[in-house]
Amino acid sequence: MDDELRERVEREAEKHALLNAVKHESDADVGAIMGPLMGDNPDFRPHGDEIPGIAGGVIGRVNDLSNEEKRERLEELAPEELAEIEAEDEEDEHDLPDLSNADDHDEIRMRVAPNPNGPWHVGHARMPAVIGSYKDRYDGWFCVRFDDTDPETKRPDLEAYDAILEDLDYLGFEPDAIYRASNRLETYYEHARELIELGGAYTCSCSGEEFSELKNSGEPCPHRDKDVDTVLEEFEAMVDGEYESGEMVLRVKTDIEHKNPALRDWVAFRMIDTPHPREEASDYRCWPMLDFQSGVDDHLLEVTHIIRGIDLQDSAKRQQFVYDYFDWEYPEVLHWGHVQIDAYDVKMSTSTIAELIEEGELDGWDDPRAPTLKSLRRRGIRGEAIVESMTGLGTSTSDVDLAMSTIYANNRDLIDEETDRRFFVREGTQVPLGGSPPDEANPPLHPNHEERGVREVPVGASVMLEEDDLPQREERIWLKGLGCFQFTRDVLQYTGEDIDVVREGDVDVVHWVPADESVAVRMRTPDGDVRGHAEPGVADLDADELVQFERVGFSRIDRHDEDETVVYYTHD
Structure with missing residues (x-):
C-alpha cells in the first residue's frame, strides 16, 4: 500500500470511527466500522487484510478524545453526517410508536399468549420483544397466558411450557404472572352460562356443512x-361429556345477516374426544x-x-359481540403484519421443525440449522440483539422483512469488545x-x-494453513503474531523482516496454528459442520465462553470432548 492510499485509509477510518463513536456515545471499535468503511470505499477491498490494522491505530486515537472533541472533529471532517446524527437524536428515542390512549389507563397491561406446541422460532420473538419493551417504557404489567385449549389440532407439547418461559428469559423479560388456559375451564363455563342466560348463545347440532350453507x-x-x-341443559350435557366430537357446539348469537359471514353465529365451545396431554385437564x-x-x-x-397479526382482525370483531352482551369495554388493539426472516432453509414453523427433529433431519430444537431461539442462544447470540432487531421493525400493518444480518450486527456490537481472539x-x-x-x-x-495481554502459541516444526492462504512459490506471507515467511521449495522460510513489509x-496476512500442538475442533454452523484445528489455548476455554476466530468469525465454546472441542458458530 503506497503512502497516498494509506493516508486515505486513515482519513476515512477516522471519519467512520467518529461517526460510530458520536452516534452511539461510546468508544468506536474496528468491527463496527469495517462494513461502512469498505462499503464507502470499494477500492480498499484488495487491501482488506491490512485495513483493520491501520484502522485500529486510528480508532485508538479517536477513543482518546472526549465526547465534545469527537463532535468537533467530526464537524470538521463530515459536517453533513454529524447534522444527520443530531437530527436523529432529536427524534423520538423509541422505534415503537406510543400506545394508543395510554394516558387513559392507570396501568398498561398486556399479554403474551403462546400456543405451547413447541419452543419458539425466531419469528415468535417479535411479540415478547415488543410487549416487554412497552412494559419497560410504561412501567406496566404483562403476563404469559398459554392458550392451550385445543388438545387436538394444536396439541400442546408438555415440554413447551417451560421451554417458552426459558426463551422469554433469554430475551431478557420476566412476566408478572403466568396462566394456563387449560386450568381455567370452569371460569369459561361460568361465563358461557351467563351468556346463555343473556340470550347471547345457543346450542347447535347442525353438521358443519349444514350450518355453512345456512350461514353463507x-x-x-x-x-x-x-x-x-x-x-342451558344441553350445554351442561356438553360439559359433562355426553356428546361426541362434532355432535354439539355452543354458538354466540351475532347477526346472521352480517356482511362478513365469518362473524355470523360463531362457535364458542365444541366437543373434543382427544384428551388433553396435561393430566389436570385430561378429563375435560x-x-x-x-x-x-x-x-x-x-x-x-x-x-x-x-397486539395481534393483521390476519386476526376478525377475532376482535367476534369478541366484540361477547363484550357487548356483558357490557365490557374492549381493549385497545394494535394489528401488525407478519415478519419474514431470511437465511434459513427450514420453514419458520413449529410443526415443521418438530417433524424434522422427529425424522432425524435436525438434532434438536437447538440445532444450528434450526430457525429457533434455542439455536441462536446455543450459538452465542445475545437475546438483547434479537429484541433490538425486532423492536426496530416497528408495528407496521404491512409484512416486514428481517435479515439475520441485522441480528448479527446488533450482536456484534454487544460482544466484539469483550471477546478475545484465537486462531482456527x-x-x-x-x-x-x-x-x-x-x-x-x-x-x-x-x-x-x-x-x-497476549496469547502464548508454540510454533514447532510446521504449521497448518487454510488452503486458500497457501502462498505461491517464492511468495511472501505474514503469519499473524509470528512474522514474515517466504515459500521456497515447499517450506516456509522465516525472513526476519518486520511489519513494514x-x-x-x-x-498477505494469514492466520495459522501449530501442526503438532493444535486442538481438533468441530464447528457447528447453519450450513453444516466444519472441522479444523485451533491454537492450543482453546482447550482451556470454559464452556459457554465466546471467542472470535480471527478471519473466520465468532463462536461459542460448547464442550470439550475427549477427541475434539465442539464450538457453535455465531456469525462473522
Missing part, C-alpha cells in the same frame, strides 16, 4: 330460537374456541392493549517451517485492548 345464505340456524332452559371434553377463551381472559386479566484453521494443510523462526508467537488477546508491499 344469511339464514338462521333452526336451533337459534331455543329457550334458555333447553340451551367441552373446550372453548380461542376467540371465546381469549376474549374472556383479556377482560378478567384487565388487559388494556392487545479450517481443513488445514500442513507446511514445514525453516529459517529458525521464534519458538513462540505472541498475538494479542484483543487488538484494541493491549492491557489484556506488510505496510509497504503486497504481503
Whole structure:
C-alpha cells in the first residue's frame, strides 16, 4: 500500500470511527466500522487484510478524545453526517410508536399468549420483544397466558411450557404472572352460562356443512330460537361429556345477516374426544374456541392493549359481540403484519421443525440449522440483539422483512469488545517451517485492548494453513503474531523482516496454528459442520465462553470432548 492510499485509509477510518463513536456515545471499535468503511470505499477491498490494522491505530486515537472533541472533529471532517446524527437524536428515542390512549389507563397491561406446541422460532420473538419493551417504557404489567385449549389440532407439547418461559428469559423479560388456559375451564363455563342466560348463545347440532350453507345464505340456524332452559341443559350435557366430537357446539348469537359471514353465529365451545396431554385437564371434553377463551381472559386479566397479526382482525370483531352482551369495554388493539426472516432453509414453523427433529433431519430444537431461539442462544447470540432487531421493525400493518444480518450486527456490537481472539484453521494443510523462526508467537488477546495481554502459541516444526492462504512459490506471507515467511521449495522460510513489509508491499496476512500442538475442533454452523484445528489455548476455554476466530468469525465454546472441542458458530 503506497503512502497516498494509506493516508486515505486513515482519513476515512477516522471519519467512520467518529461517526460510530458520536452516534452511539461510546468508544468506536474496528468491527463496527469495517462494513461502512469498505462499503464507502470499494477500492480498499484488495487491501482488506491490512485495513483493520491501520484502522485500529486510528480508532485508538479517536477513543482518546472526549465526547465534545469527537463532535468537533467530526464537524470538521463530515459536517453533513454529524447534522444527520443530531437530527436523529432529536427524534423520538423509541422505534415503537406510543400506545394508543395510554394516558387513559392507570396501568398498561398486556399479554403474551403462546400456543405451547413447541419452543419458539425466531419469528415468535417479535411479540415478547415488543410487549416487554412497552412494559419497560410504561412501567406496566404483562403476563404469559398459554392458550392451550385445543388438545387436538394444536396439541400442546408438555415440554413447551417451560421451554417458552426459558426463551422469554433469554430475551431478557420476566412476566408478572403466568396462566394456563387449560386450568381455567370452569371460569369459561361460568361465563358461557351467563351468556346463555343473556340470550347471547345457543346450542347447535347442525353438521358443519349444514350450518355453512345456512350461514353463507344469511339464514338462521333452526336451533337459534331455543329457550334458555333447553340451551342451558344441553350445554351442561356438553360439559359433562355426553356428546361426541362434532355432535354439539355452543354458538354466540351475532347477526346472521352480517356482511362478513365469518362473524355470523360463531362457535364458542365444541366437543373434543382427544384428551388433553396435561393430566389436570385430561378429563375435560367441552373446550372453548380461542376467540371465546381469549376474549374472556383479556377482560378478567384487565388487559388494556392487545397486539395481534393483521390476519386476526376478525377475532376482535367476534369478541366484540361477547363484550357487548356483558357490557365490557374492549381493549385497545394494535394489528401488525407478519415478519419474514431470511437465511434459513427450514420453514419458520413449529410443526415443521418438530417433524424434522422427529425424522432425524435436525438434532434438536437447538440445532444450528434450526430457525429457533434455542439455536441462536446455543450459538452465542445475545437475546438483547434479537429484541433490538425486532423492536426496530416497528408495528407496521404491512409484512416486514428481517435479515439475520441485522441480528448479527446488533450482536456484534454487544460482544466484539469483550471477546478475545484465537486462531482456527479450517481443513488445514500442513507446511514445514525453516529459517529458525521464534519458538513462540505472541498475538494479542484483543487488538484494541493491549492491557489484556497476549496469547502464548508454540510454533514447532510446521504449521497448518487454510488452503486458500497457501502462498505461491517464492511468495511472501505474514503469519499473524509470528512474522514474515517466504515459500521456497515447499517450506516456509522465516525472513526476519518486520511489519513494514506488510505496510509497504503486497504481503498477505494469514492466520495459522501449530501442526503438532493444535486442538481438533468441530464447528457447528447453519450450513453444516466444519472441522479444523485451533491454537492450543482453546482447550482451556470454559464452556459457554465466546471467542472470535480471527478471519473466520465468532463462536461459542460448547464442550470439550475427549477427541475434539465442539464450538457453535455465531456469525462473522
